Amino acid sequence: MATPDFSKVRLHIVTGKGGTGKSTVAAAQALALASTGRNVLLCEVEGRQGIARMFDVEPLPYAERRIATGLVGPQGQRGGVVHALHIDPESALLEYLSMYYKLGRAGKALDRFGVVEFATTIAPGVRDVLLTGKVYEATRRNSRNKGATVYDAVVLDAPPTGRIAQFLGVNNELAGLARMGPIKSQADSVTTLFRSDRTVCHLVTVLEEMPVQETADGIAELRRHRIAVGGVVVNQVRPRDLDDDDLAALRAGKVTKKRVAGELVTAGLPGTATLVDGLLAEGRDHAERRALEDTQRAVVETLDAPTYELPRLVGGIDLGGLYDLARLLRDQGMA
C-alpha cells in the first residue's frame, strides 16, 4: 500500500463553490483519514448542522462528540474514531475570554451589553478569527493538554471558495479589528499554522465551467497567500457506462437503430421504435454532457494539483454513501 498523499498533514481544510458537495467530501475525507485506527476531528463553522444531518445524529453542541467509526483499513483493520465539532462564534468567544482573560463574571456582562453579538456578528474579521482559533487549538493539541482528545488529523468543512482567503485571515488587503487588537497575536499564530506544511486546503468542484473557473481562481489566490493547495476533488462525475468510442459514435449519430433494436431483443426487451429512439436520444444527450465534462477535466488537469474523482450518487448521500466515497478517496491516495 502506497503512502497516502497527505500523510504529514495534520489539518485538512476543505472548500469549494456552493453546491459542489464540499461538506460531503469533508465528511468522507474524515472517515477515510480515520481508517487504520487514527483519531480524526471533523469541524464545521457555518452554523448549518450539516454534519449532524449527514451522520444522522442530534444537532451538535459546542463540544467534541464521537459520531462515527472510521473506514475499515485496507487490510481489514478496525477504523479509528471520527469526532465532530460544531464551532459557533459566540461559544468560541466566551471560551477564548475565559481561557486567556479569566473573565467569568465579565463574560456575562459582555453578553448583557450586546458585546458578544457585536464581536461575533458585526466587528469585522473577529468572527473568523474566533472560528479558526478554535480549529487551531484542536489541531495543535498534544499529550501535554491533559484531558483533551489529541487528534491525528483535523478536517475543516470551511466556507466556500469565494470567501476562503478572507476566512483564513490571510487576505491582508482587508483591514479588520482582528488585525489590530491584542487578538492579533492569536490571528498570527493561526496564520502560521495555516501556512505551515501541516496544513493543506483541498478544493471541491464539479465538471462545469463556473465551478472549475472558481477553483482555478481559488487555487491562484491560496497560492498567492502561501497556503498549500492539497487536492482538487472532482465530485458528482457522471457514470462511465459508455467508452470513448461509443460516445463519439453517439455524438456523430453513427449508432444505428437496427443495432440497438437487435440488442434489445437479445436482452428480452421489445425492440420498438419508441424504446430505441428514446435510448438513443438519452445517449446523445449524455455523450454531449460527457464531452463538456472532458473539456473541464482538461482544465482541471492544468491546475497543477493532484485530482481525485468521486461519482454522482444517484440515491443521494446517506451514511453508507459517505463510506463509499471515503473508500474511493482512500483508494486514490487522498487519505
Next chain:
Amino acid sequence: MSASQRQPSRTRTRVGPQTLTGGRHLDVDALLDDRRTGIIVCCGSGGVGKTTTSAALALRAAERGRRVVVLTIDPARRLAQSMGIEALDNTPRPVAGVASGSPGGGSLDAMMLDMKRTFDEVVEGQASPEKARQILENPFYIALSSSFAGTQEYMAMEKLGQIHTDAQRDGTYDLIVVDTPPSRSALDFLDAPERLSSFLDGRFIKLLLAPARGPARLMTAGLTIVTNALTKVLGAQVLRDMQTFVAAFDTLFGGFRQRAQKTFELLQADGTAFLVVASPEPDALREAAYFVERLSEDDMPLAGLVVNRASPAPTDIVSAEEAMAAAQRLRKQDPESLTAGLLRLHADRVRLAEREAMLQRRFGAAHPQVPTAVIPALAGDVHDLDGLRQVGTLLAGERPT
C-alpha cells in the same frame, strides 16, 4: 412479470416545466407582464443559479416590453462580460443586444454592486462634507464597510432602495430585478439591515458613547468591567477608533434606521415579488423551505419557487429495474455492449429524476401554496444573451427553440 406490472407507476414520474409536483405552476410571463410588479428579488442558497436566473428574468422582461434594471452581486466573469458590466462602477449601464419588441418598448440596464462604495455614498449623502470625511477615514469605518459580515446584504438592500427612489422620480425603470448575495444562509440578507440597525441603536453603542460624553455617572461597576475587558481584547487604539467613529456617526444613526425600515417596507409592498431559487437537492430545498416560511412570517410577497438544474426528464420507456436487468443479461453475452450501456444510463436517469421528483413532492406537500417552475439543467454554462434567453424560455415553461 411483476416488475413490468409495477412499471407504469414507477416510470410516470417526470421532471420538466410541464410537470406539477404537488404545487401550482409558476407563470413567469404573467409575473413579468404584470405592470404592478415593480421589484423581483431572487433569493436562495449559494450555487443554485440565482445570478443567472435574475439575469434571464430581466432580459425576458425587457424583451417583453418592460424597462428593466438588474442588480447583480457577483456574476461569473463571462456573464458579466456579455452584459457589459465588468466595470464595477456602481451605476446601471445599458446592455447591448436586447431585442425590444416594439419601438419605445423594453430596455435592459445592468449593474454590479460595489458594497464599499454604496456605504460611502450613504455616508456622503447624509453627513456634512467634513463629517463625512472624518467617518470615511476612520479605521473602524474602513473595516466595517469592507468586511462586516452582512455589509454586502445590507448594501444590496440599500442600493435597491436608491434605484427604486430614482426610478420613481425619473421614470427610468418600471422593473427592478435583484440578485441576493451568496450568504451562508439565504436568510442573511433579510436580517442584515435589522442587525446593523440594532447595533447602531444598541446598548453597546451607548456604552461606547458614554465616556465620550463625559460625566462618569453612567459608569457603573458593570460598565467598567466591560470596558476593561474590551480594552484587553480589542486594544485601546481600536476602542478609541470605535468611539470616534460612533461619535461622528451618532447623528446618522436615525437616518440609517429609517432607511433600513423603508427598504423593509418596500420589500413588503405589493409591487414586490420574491422568487426563491433552489436546486433539486435536499440542502437547497431545505433552505428554500426556511425562506418560504420566513417570508410569510414577515409578510413578504412570495411569487414562487424556481427549481433550477433539474435532471433531464427520462423518456417514459422502461423502468429502471427492467433496464438494469436487461443490461445485465446483455453484458453477460457481450461485456462491451453499447445498448447495455444505454440501458444503464437510462436506469440512472430514471432514478435521479425519481429522487428529484420525490424531493419536490415533499416540498410541495409542505408548501402547497407556492407556485413552482422547474428548469431542466442546460448542457453548458450560460455566458451570453442567447443563453440567458434560453433560460428565460425555460423559466416561462416553453420548449427552447
